[in-house]
Amino acid sequence: MSKMPRILVVDDERPMRESLNDWLKEDGYRVGLASSGQEAVDMARKDPWEVILLDLKMPGMDGLKTLKKLKEVRPDAEVLMMTAYATVETAVQAMKEGAFDYLVKPFDPDEVEVQIKKILAHKELVLENILLRRKLEETYQFDEIIGRSNAMQEVFALISRVAPTDSTVLITGESGTGKELIARAIHGNSKRCFMPFIAVSCGALPDSLLESELFGYEKGAFTGAEHTKKGRFEMAHKGTLFLDEIGDVSLKTQVNLLRVLQQKEVQRLGSEKVMEVDVRIIAATNRDLAKAIEEKRFREDLYYRLNVIHIGVPPLRERKDDIPLLTDAFIRKYCLEMNREEARVGASAMKQLMAYDWPGNVRELENIVERALVIGRSKEISADDLPFSRKGGGPETFPKSLKRMEKVHIERILEAAGWNISQAARDLDIDRQTLYNKLEKYEIRRGDS
Amino acid sequence: MAKCVVICPIGSVDHGMLERIARHIEMRCSVMCKVSPRMDRPEYAYDERRCQFNSTTILKHLIRCCPDEALGFMGVTCEDLFVPILKYVFGLAEMEGRCSVISMHRLRPEFYDRPPDQPLLEERVKKTALHELGHCLGLTHCKNRRCVMYSSVRIEDTDMKHADFCPTCSQLFTWRIDTCLSPRRL
Numbered sequence: 001m002s003k004m005p006r007i008l009v010v011d012d013e014r015p016m017r018e019s020l021n022d023w024l025k026e027d028g029y030r031v032g033l034a035s036s037g038q039e040a041v042d043m044a045r046k047d048p049w050e051v052i053l054l055d056l057k058m059p060g061m062d063g064l065k066t067l068k069k070l071k072e073v074r075p076d077a078e079v080l081m082m083t084a085y086a087t088v089e090t091a092v093q094a095m096k097e098g099a100f101d102y103l104v105k106p107f108d109p110d111e112v113e114v115q116i117k118k119i120l121a122h123k124e125l126v127l128e129n130i131l132l133r134r135k136l137e138e139t140y141q142f143d144e145i146i147g148r149s150n151a152m153q154e155v156f157a158l159i160s161r162v163a164p165t166d167s168t169v170l171i172t173g174e175s176g177t178g179k180e181l182i183a184r185a186i187h188g189n190s191k192r193c194f195m196p197f198i199a200v201s202c203g204a205l206p207d208s209l210l211e212s213e214l215f216g217y218e219k220g221a222f223t224g225a226e227h228t229k230k231g232r233f234e235m236a237h238k239g240t241l242f243l244d245e246i247g248d249v250s251l252k253t254q255v256n257l258l259r260v261l262q263q264k265e266v267q268r269l270g271s272e273k274v275m276e277v278d279v280r281i282i283a284a285t286n287r288d289l290a291k292a293i294e295e296k297r298f299r300e301d302l303y304y305r306l307n308v309i310h311i312g313v314p315p316l317r318e319r320k321d322d323i324p325l326l327t328d329a330f331i332r333k334y335c336l337e338m339n340r341e342e343a344r345v346g347a348s349a350m351k352q353l354m355a356y357d358w359p360g361n362v363r364e365l366e367n368i369v370e371r372a373l374v375i376g377r378s379k380e381i382s383a384d385d386l387p388f389s390r391k392g393g394g395p396e397t398f399p400k401s402l403k404r405m406e407k408v409h410i411e412r413i414l415e416a417a418g419w420n421i422s423q424a425a426r427d428l429d430i431d432r433q434t435l436y437n438k439l440e441k442y443e444i445r446r447g448d449s
Numbered sequence: 450m451a452k453c454v455v456i457c458p459i460g461s462v463d464h465g466m467l468e469r470i471a472r473h474i475e476m477r478c479s480v481m482c483k484v485s486p487r488m489d490r491p492e493y494a495y496d497e498r499r500c501q502f503n504s505t506t507i508l509k510h511l512i513r514c515c516p517d518e519a520l521g522f523m524g525v526t527c528e529d530l531f532v533p534i535l536k537y538v539f540g541l542a543e544m545e546g547r548c549s550v551i552s553m554h555r556l557r558p559e560f561y562d563r564p565p566d567q568p569l570l571e572e573r574v575k576k577t578a579l580h581e582l583g584h585c586l587g588l589t590h591c592k593n594r595r596c597v598m599y600s601s602v603r604i605e606d607t608d609m610k611h612a613d614f615c616p617t618c619s620q621l622f623t624w625r626i627d628t629c630l631s632p633r634r635l
Contacts, residue, residue, distance in 0.1 A: 019505060019532035025544050027600060028589030082534075106499075106536045110602035 005050040005120055008032045010040040010066065011082070012058045016105070020053060023112070037061030037069070044073045051119050054099075056083035056090060064090075064097060071098045078119045082107075145181050146329050149319035155182065155311060162309050163189035168261075170246075170306045171284040173313030175427050176363030176416055179284040180244060182311060187240040192280060195239035198232050202253075203245030204422055211253055212269055215260070221270025233266045233277050240280045246306065247287030247298065248426070258302045281306065286426075316358040316365065323353055326362060330369040331381075343373060348383040356388060360416015360427070367418050387415060407442040410435070419446055452520040452630055453481035454582065459507070459526040460490035462553070466571055467525060473575045474582065477613060480520060480626060488514075491526065504530035504541040504550055511548040520629055521585050522548045523578060529554040539601055540577050542584035549581035561604060575612040577601070583618065586625040591618050 007029045009020045017033045024031045032049065034040035038061055040054070052070060056063035067079055078100040083090065091102045100119055103112060145152070162169055163186045171179045180199060187197045202210055212222075216231030232241060243249075249257065260266050261281060265274045283306045292298035316323070327345055335342045345353070349372075358364055368387060376385035410428065417423035425435040438444070454474055456467050464484065471482040494506035507524060515522040530538050530552040540551035556573040558566045579597045591598035594606075596615035601607040614622050 013533070015505065015533040019534040022505075022541065022544065023532065023535065026542070026584055026590055106531065106534055108602075109535050109538065112535070113600065113602050 004028050004030055006030045006032065006048065007116070008034060008040060008043060008049040008052045008077075010034045010037065010052060010058075011055040012036060013055075016055070016082075023109075027113070027116075029116075037063070037066030040066055041069045041073060044070050044077065049074065049077050050123060051116060052077050052079045053103075054079050054081055056081050056094070064094060067094060067097050067099055076123075078123065080115055080119065145178055145185060146326050147319060147322045148325055149314075149321045151314040151319045152322060155313060158309075158311050159185050159189065162186060162311070164191065166190075166280050168281045168283070168306055168308040169311060170289075170309070171282065171311045171313060172289070173284075173286065174315045174359075174361055175286045175423065176361035177313040177315060178362050179286075179313055180242065182313060183240070183242045183244075183282040183284060186282060187242075187280075190240070190280070192239050196236050197240050197242065198236040199242040199244060200232050201244045203248030203426060207250045207253055210249065211256060214253075215256070215266055215268055217269035218271045221268070225270065228268070231266060231268060233260060233279055234268075234275065236279045237277050238279075240282060243281065243283040245285060245426075246283040247285035247289055247292055251297070251299065254299045254302050258299065258305060261302075261305050316361045320354055323365065324350065326365055327353060327369055330366050331373065334370050334373050338373060340373075340377075341379060343376075343378075344380050346380045346382045349381050349386055352383050352386055352388060359412060363418065364412075364416030367415055371415075403442075406438070407444065410438055410442065411444055414444070414446075452518055453483055454478070454521040454523065455483060455485050455516060455519045456578075457485045457511070457522060457524050458487035459524045459550070460487070460528060462487065462525050462527060466567075466574065469571060470525075470575055470578055473612065474578060477579060478582065478622070478626060480630070485516075488524070491528065496531070499531060500529075501531040501537070502526070502528045502552075503533070504538055504552070505532055507550045508541055508543060508548055511550060512543065512546070515548055519547055520626075521582050523581060524548075524550040525553065525574070525578075526550065527553050539607065540581045542581040544584055545587040546585055549585055551577045551581055555604065556607070572612060573604075573607050576607055576610060579612060579614070583614070583622060586622060586629070588618055588621055588625070591615055593618075 007024055009017050009024070009031060011017045011020070012035055014035070017035065021031050021033055032043055032047070034043050037058055040052070043049075044052070054063050054066060054070070058066070061069075063081060063083070067081070070077065070079060079098065081091070081094045081099045081102045082105055083102075084105040094102060101115055103115060145156070147153070147155070159182060169183075169186060171182055173179050183199070184197060187193060200213060205213060212229070212231070214232050216229050216234055217225050219225055219228045260277070264277060266277050267274050289298050289303055293300050293303055327350075331343055331345070353365070360367070371387065372381045372385035376382060410424075413427050414424045417427060421432055421435060425432045428435065456471055458464065458467060467484045471484055474480070474482040491502055491507050491510065493510065494502045494504075496503055507526070507530070511522055511524050530541065530550065532538055532541060537555060538552070539555060540549060542549035551574070553570065553574060554560065556577065557570055558564065576597050580601065583598050588598050590600040593599060593615040594609055595611050596618050597610055597613055598615070598618045599606060599610045601610070613619070
């Protein structure tokens with residue numbers, strides 16, 4: 001009962017106040033009664049009210065004046081105006097002053113009920129929206145990116161400086177270093193933070209599909225285009241477009257991308273219409289773009305357009321100081337997800353984690369922690385729960401046979417990529433089919449390693 | 450004398466029907482219920498401008514006339530009732546009090562241009578009577594559309610619900626009745 005909304009009834013006529021009081025109390029609302037505008041303002045100052053039912057015609061401070069004052073004192077309270085003399089002008093004026101709606105006395109019982117329920121549902125939505133935004137803001141905090149090392153502190157400082165600007169950013173770093181998290185943090189701390197953050201994994205899509213994804217298409221633009229589709233540039237309008245794996249984009253698409261970046265205009269495939277887009281670009285790659293330019297696989301002009309500000313994310317092996325901190329954070333995250341008591345890392349396990357080279361970087365560490373928590377159910381993660389010790393290999397010992405080494409390496413990369421075949425193939429610098437052939441050859445299956 | 454619910458006809462009301470309503474209340478609420486002699490038509494509550502009767506005025510009159518032994522005192526009238534802020538009401542109760550008044554005017558199928566239907570009217574009166582009695586015992590509106598404590602703002606709401614309390618309201622109702630009937634309160 002204490003959670004029931006509070007409704008303030010403001011009417012100079014006692015029978016009106018009392019009958020509304022009785023009616024609303026039957027619904028379980030907590031009701032307050034005020035016989036004048038001034039009394040209502042005083043009561044609003046003292047207590048919060050979710051809904052205020054306010055009579056338009058009152059002696060002294062009339063309904064419209066009271067409405068103005070109430071909105072100053074309690075801007076979040078929704079006001080329903082009541083009057084026996086409904087005119088369109090007064091209704092419009094009241095709405096302009098911030099009233100939610102307008103009721104003509106006497107009301108239909110269902111009318112007042114519907115209006116109050118509508119207001120409360122609306123307020124619930126507003127509250128939900130605020131909470132979601134807050135959650136979203138938290139997601140975009142740097143908290144998601146963990147690191148105490150000097151290398152990461154430099155990255156954080158750069159994010160803080162770059163985020164408020166509209167400059168294009170190029171993030172480079174090995175796979176699994178958290179490039180997308182950095183892009184999200186830049187977006188989340190920019191003035192565009194309430195607008196969309198759209199991510200496109202350029203390397204995951206074939207050329208033709210990538211263009212239609214980026215620029216959109218009109219119905220009938222090509223075989224199979226059964227309906228008009230918005231491109232990612234359009235979707236990211238006023239927000240941020242994150243172009244991941246930009247180093248994998250074909251030269252043809254690079255030309256089209258460059259045009260959009262220069263002209264800030266986009267044209268759907270099959271359309272004559274040119275649309276202006278206001279998009280901040282953040283690109284990321286794990287490739288050496290300078291080398292790609294030398295090899296004529298990446299356009300120099302596009303590189304300079306993207307590389308206005310460069311953030312290089314260090315690989316995990318270069319910031320090993322962060323391993324205990326990251327491990328603890330992943331343990332907390334997964335123990336919470338698995339609804340189990342928080343585990344610790346045993347000394348020998350930590351020694352192995354610190355000694356390992358982490359080709360799959362933070363993503364690999366996260367996968368290994370999750371896996372260790374699934375395999376080992378005790379309170380302490382031991383060395384036996386880690387994949388390198390179970391294989392009999394590990395960071396310090398390598399198989400002598402080249403074939404065996406290849407198998408172990410593929411298994412590690414797959415683990416690090418969370419068994420994402422495309423990602424693993426890219427990390428291994430081979431195509432997907434070659435990787436499939438090797439999986440068959442070495443009889444590697446998920447769960448074997 | 451044991452505490453009981455008293456139904457009081459106001460103006461001309463079918464006495465046989467009120468007796469059947471009383472039996473229903475006894476069965477559902479496990480309290481004694483009786484029909485008292487009728488009161489006159491409530492001319493004092495008539496509003497010429499609205500051509501309706503002010504239920505608040507009638508309720509105040511009932512509070513003044515409420516017998517001491519009554520656990521609940523419920524006026525039943527065929528007149529059309531209103532409260533100043535609303536166009537009409539099916540009934541009005543003194544929240545956590547003893548008195549209530551219900552109107553059969555808008556419960557009659559004829560009001561909605563339907564042929565007379567005595568069983569339907571009785572069912573509606575039963576529901577409205579239990580609903581107002583619930584308010585007297587401090588029950589507020591229930592969100593369960595089938596519960597008799599669901600708010601009836603249209604006749605369809607009344608027809609949709611059962612002439613009984615949902616399990617939660619039933620427990621609350623029993624607890625309140627027990628509290629009212631306990632020796633400490635007598």
